[in-house]
Amino acid sequence: MPAVRSVRVQAEPFDPAAEVDALRAGRPQIGAVVSFLGLMRDLNDGEPVESMTLEHYPGMTEKALEAIAAEAAARWALEGIRVVHRIGELEPEEPIVLVAVASRHRAEAFRACEFVIDYLKTRAPFWKKERVAGGERWVAARHGDSEAERRWEQPPDGA
Protein backbone atom coordinates (compact mmCIF):
# COMPACT_ATOMS: atom_id res chain seq x y z
CA MET A 1 0.00 0.00 0.00
CA PRO A 2 1.44 3.43 -0.90
CA ALA A 3 2.36 5.90 1.83
CA VAL A 4 -0.51 8.05 3.06
CA ARG A 5 0.54 11.62 2.33
CA SER A 6 -0.85 14.79 3.86
CA VAL A 7 0.49 18.33 3.47
CA ARG A 8 -1.11 21.45 4.98
CA VAL A 9 -0.32 25.15 5.04
CA GLN A 10 -2.23 27.07 7.69
CA ALA A 11 -2.28 30.27 9.74
CA GLU A 12 -3.69 28.47 12.81
CA PRO A 13 -1.39 26.87 15.40
CA PHE A 14 -1.24 23.06 15.39
CA ASP A 15 -0.73 20.36 18.02
CA PRO A 16 2.35 18.29 17.08
CA ALA A 17 1.34 15.29 19.23
CA ALA A 18 -2.16 15.20 17.71
CA GLU A 19 -0.64 15.31 14.21
CA VAL A 20 1.64 12.35 14.95
CA ASP A 21 -1.27 10.40 16.44
CA ALA A 22 -3.39 11.07 13.36
CA LEU A 23 -0.57 9.80 11.15
CA ARG A 24 -0.25 6.43 12.87
CA ALA A 25 -3.55 5.68 14.66
CA GLY A 26 -5.37 2.55 13.48
CA ARG A 27 -2.43 1.39 11.36
CA PRO A 28 -0.73 -1.36 13.37
CA GLN A 29 1.80 -2.16 10.64
CA ILE A 30 3.65 1.08 11.55
CA GLY A 31 6.67 0.35 13.74
CA ALA A 32 8.37 3.75 13.71
CA VAL A 33 7.51 7.42 13.52
CA VAL A 34 10.24 10.05 13.21
CA SER A 35 9.21 13.68 13.44
CA PHE A 36 10.95 17.02 13.08
CA LEU A 37 9.48 20.10 14.73
CA GLY A 38 10.85 23.48 13.65
CA LEU A 39 10.31 26.21 16.25
CA MET A 40 10.50 29.96 16.20
CA ARG A 41 13.52 31.21 18.12
CA ASP A 42 13.77 34.50 20.00
CA LEU A 43 17.28 35.13 18.65
CA ASN A 44 18.70 35.22 15.12
CA ASP A 45 22.06 36.54 13.89
CA GLY A 46 22.82 37.64 17.43
CA GLU A 47 19.78 39.87 17.73
CA PRO A 48 16.59 39.36 19.77
CA VAL A 49 13.57 38.66 17.56
CA GLU A 50 10.12 39.75 18.79
CA SER A 51 7.92 38.04 16.23
CA MET A 52 7.86 36.78 12.68
CA THR A 53 5.65 36.85 9.59
CA LEU A 54 5.72 33.95 7.15
CA GLU A 55 4.76 34.74 3.57
CA HIS A 56 4.21 32.03 0.96
CA TYR A 57 3.12 31.49 -2.65
CA PRO A 58 -0.44 30.12 -2.41
CA GLY A 59 -0.89 27.26 -4.84
CA MET A 60 2.78 26.64 -5.49
CA THR A 61 3.53 25.98 -1.82
CA GLU A 62 1.11 23.06 -1.66
CA LYS A 63 2.37 21.67 -4.97
CA ALA A 64 6.00 21.92 -3.85
CA LEU A 65 5.27 20.15 -0.56
CA GLU A 66 3.29 17.43 -2.35
CA ALA A 67 6.18 16.90 -4.76
CA ILE A 68 8.70 16.60 -1.90
CA ALA A 69 6.49 14.11 -0.03
CA ALA A 70 5.99 12.09 -3.23
CA GLU A 71 9.74 12.04 -3.83
CA ALA A 72 10.37 10.75 -0.29
CA ALA A 73 7.72 8.05 -0.75
CA ALA A 74 9.39 6.99 -4.00
CA ARG A 75 12.85 6.75 -2.39
CA TRP A 76 11.96 4.85 0.80
CA ALA A 77 9.38 2.28 1.88
CA LEU A 78 7.09 4.47 3.98
CA GLU A 79 3.64 4.11 5.51
CA GLY A 80 2.86 7.79 5.86
CA ILE A 81 4.13 11.37 5.60
CA ARG A 82 2.58 14.42 7.20
CA VAL A 83 3.80 17.99 6.70
CA VAL A 84 2.19 20.98 8.44
CA HIS A 85 3.61 24.48 7.90
CA ARG A 86 2.43 27.71 9.48
CA ILE A 87 2.00 31.01 7.64
CA GLY A 88 1.24 34.50 8.94
CA GLU A 89 2.20 35.83 12.35
CA LEU A 90 4.29 33.75 14.76
CA GLU A 91 5.82 34.35 18.16
CA PRO A 92 8.90 32.77 19.77
CA GLU A 93 8.42 29.15 20.94
CA GLU A 94 5.63 28.52 18.44
CA PRO A 95 5.98 25.54 16.11
CA ILE A 96 6.61 26.64 12.51
CA VAL A 97 6.76 23.29 10.76
CA LEU A 98 6.17 19.62 11.51
CA VAL A 99 7.47 16.81 9.33
CA ALA A 100 6.35 13.38 10.56
CA VAL A 101 7.20 10.15 8.73
CA ALA A 102 5.92 6.67 9.56
CA SER A 103 7.42 3.39 8.39
CA ARG A 104 7.57 -0.26 9.42
CA HIS A 105 11.15 0.08 10.68
CA ARG A 106 13.08 3.10 11.90
CA ALA A 107 15.80 3.50 9.26
CA GLU A 108 13.46 4.62 6.48
CA ALA A 109 11.58 7.06 8.72
CA PHE A 110 14.80 8.69 9.98
CA ARG A 111 16.20 9.23 6.51
CA ALA A 112 12.97 10.31 4.86
CA CYS A 113 12.21 12.82 7.63
CA GLU A 114 15.57 14.52 7.21
CA PHE A 115 15.21 14.46 3.43
CA VAL A 116 11.79 16.15 3.54
CA ILE A 117 12.89 19.01 5.82
CA ASP A 118 16.12 19.52 3.83
CA TYR A 119 14.18 19.78 0.57
CA LEU A 120 11.46 21.93 2.12
CA LYS A 121 14.13 24.43 3.22
CA THR A 122 15.32 25.05 -0.33
CA ARG A 123 12.32 24.20 -2.55
CA ALA A 124 9.12 25.30 -0.81
CA PRO A 125 8.22 28.96 -1.41
CA PHE A 126 8.11 30.40 2.12
CA TRP A 127 9.79 33.60 3.26
CA LYS A 128 10.39 34.73 6.86
CA LYS A 129 10.32 38.35 7.92
CA GLU A 130 11.48 39.08 11.47
CA ARG A 131 10.44 41.94 13.71
CA VAL A 132 13.43 43.17 15.73
CA ALA A 133 13.95 46.24 17.93
CA GLY A 134 14.99 48.41 15.00
CA GLY A 135 12.13 47.39 12.67
CA GLU A 136 11.62 44.51 10.26
CA ARG A 137 14.04 42.43 8.20
CA TRP A 138 13.78 39.58 5.70
CA VAL A 139 15.66 36.46 6.75
CA ALA A 140 18.50 35.60 4.34
CA ALA A 141 18.77 32.08 2.92
CA ARG A 142 21.50 30.00 4.56
CA HIS A 143 24.29 28.50 2.52
CA GLY A 144 24.15 25.43 4.77
CA ASP A 145 20.61 24.68 3.59
CA SER A 146 21.75 24.25 -0.02
CA GLU A 147 24.59 22.01 1.16
CA ALA A 148 22.09 19.90 3.12
CA GLU A 149 19.87 19.53 0.05
CA ARG A 150 22.77 18.44 -2.16
CA ARG A 151 23.61 15.51 0.13
CA TRP A 152 20.46 13.82 -1.16
CA GLU A 153 21.49 13.94 -4.79
CA GLN A 154 23.35 10.67 -4.21
CA PRO A 155 21.20 7.54 -4.49
CA PRO A 156 19.71 6.66 -1.08
CA ASP A 157 21.79 4.25 0.96
CA GLY A 158 20.54 0.71 0.94
CA ALA A 159 18.72 1.25 -2.36
Next chain:
Amino acid sequence: MIRVCYFASLREQLGRAEEPLELPAGVADVAGLRARLRERGGAWAEALAESRPVLCAVNQVMARPDQAIADGDEVAFFPPVTGG
Protein backbone atom coordinates in the same frame (compact mmCIF):
# COMPACT_ATOMS: atom_id res chain seq x y z
CA MET B 1 -1.08 37.70 -21.84
CA ILE B 2 0.98 36.28 -19.01
CA ARG B 3 0.67 36.91 -15.28
CA VAL B 4 3.83 37.96 -13.46
CA CYS B 5 3.97 37.65 -9.64
CA TYR B 6 6.52 38.94 -7.15
CA PHE B 7 7.04 37.76 -3.59
CA ALA B 8 8.65 38.80 -0.30
CA SER B 9 11.50 41.35 -0.52
CA LEU B 10 11.14 41.50 -4.30
CA ARG B 11 7.44 42.41 -4.00
CA GLU B 12 8.33 45.21 -1.57
CA GLN B 13 11.17 46.56 -3.69
CA LEU B 14 9.06 46.57 -6.85
CA GLY B 15 5.94 47.89 -5.15
CA ARG B 16 3.59 45.30 -6.64
CA ALA B 17 2.51 41.73 -6.02
CA GLU B 18 1.49 40.89 -9.58
CA GLU B 19 0.67 42.31 -12.99
CA PRO B 20 -0.78 41.13 -16.27
CA LEU B 21 1.72 41.53 -19.08
CA GLU B 22 1.57 41.18 -22.84
CA LEU B 23 4.36 38.68 -23.53
CA PRO B 24 6.94 41.04 -25.08
CA ALA B 25 8.04 40.26 -28.62
CA GLY B 26 11.40 38.51 -28.65
CA VAL B 27 11.03 37.19 -25.09
CA ALA B 28 11.06 33.40 -25.15
CA ASP B 29 12.26 32.32 -21.72
CA VAL B 30 12.63 33.23 -18.05
CA ALA B 31 16.02 34.93 -18.50
CA GLY B 32 14.62 36.97 -21.39
CA LEU B 33 11.65 38.17 -19.35
CA ARG B 34 13.86 39.06 -16.40
CA ALA B 35 16.14 41.09 -18.71
CA ARG B 36 13.14 42.87 -20.22
CA LEU B 37 11.78 43.79 -16.78
CA ARG B 38 15.22 45.15 -15.82
CA GLU B 39 14.93 47.61 -18.69
CA ARG B 40 12.22 49.41 -16.70
CA GLY B 41 15.16 50.85 -14.73
CA GLY B 42 15.22 52.07 -11.12
CA ALA B 43 14.10 49.47 -8.58
CA TRP B 44 13.57 46.96 -11.42
CA ALA B 45 17.16 47.20 -12.65
CA GLU B 46 18.40 46.86 -9.09
CA ALA B 47 16.13 44.09 -7.75
CA LEU B 48 16.45 41.93 -10.88
CA ALA B 49 20.16 42.60 -11.50
CA GLU B 50 22.04 39.56 -12.72
CA SER B 51 24.15 39.59 -9.55
CA ARG B 52 21.03 39.14 -7.39
CA PRO B 53 19.97 35.61 -6.38
CA VAL B 54 16.45 35.70 -7.84
CA LEU B 55 14.49 32.46 -8.25
CA CYS B 56 11.71 31.90 -10.76
CA ALA B 57 8.71 29.61 -11.06
CA VAL B 58 6.65 29.00 -14.19
CA ASN B 59 3.10 27.81 -13.55
CA GLN B 60 4.02 27.26 -9.91
CA VAL B 61 6.98 24.95 -10.54
CA MET B 62 10.60 26.04 -10.01
CA ALA B 63 12.12 27.01 -13.35
CA ARG B 64 15.61 27.48 -14.73
CA PRO B 65 16.61 30.64 -16.65
CA ASP B 66 16.30 28.83 -19.98
CA GLN B 67 12.75 27.59 -19.35
CA ALA B 68 10.39 28.67 -22.14
CA ILE B 69 7.48 31.02 -21.43
CA ALA B 70 4.25 30.94 -23.43
CA ASP B 71 1.05 32.93 -23.54
CA GLY B 72 -1.18 32.18 -20.56
CA ASP B 73 1.68 31.26 -18.22
CA GLU B 74 1.99 32.39 -14.63
CA VAL B 75 5.58 33.49 -14.01
CA ALA B 76 6.81 34.33 -10.50
CA PHE B 77 10.05 35.93 -9.35
CA PHE B 78 11.18 35.72 -5.73
CA PRO B 79 14.26 35.65 -3.46
CA PRO B 80 15.76 32.36 -2.17
CA VAL B 81 13.26 30.66 0.12
CA THR B 82 13.57 30.65 3.92
CA GLY B 83 10.79 28.39 5.26
CA GLY B 84 10.98 25.50 7.67
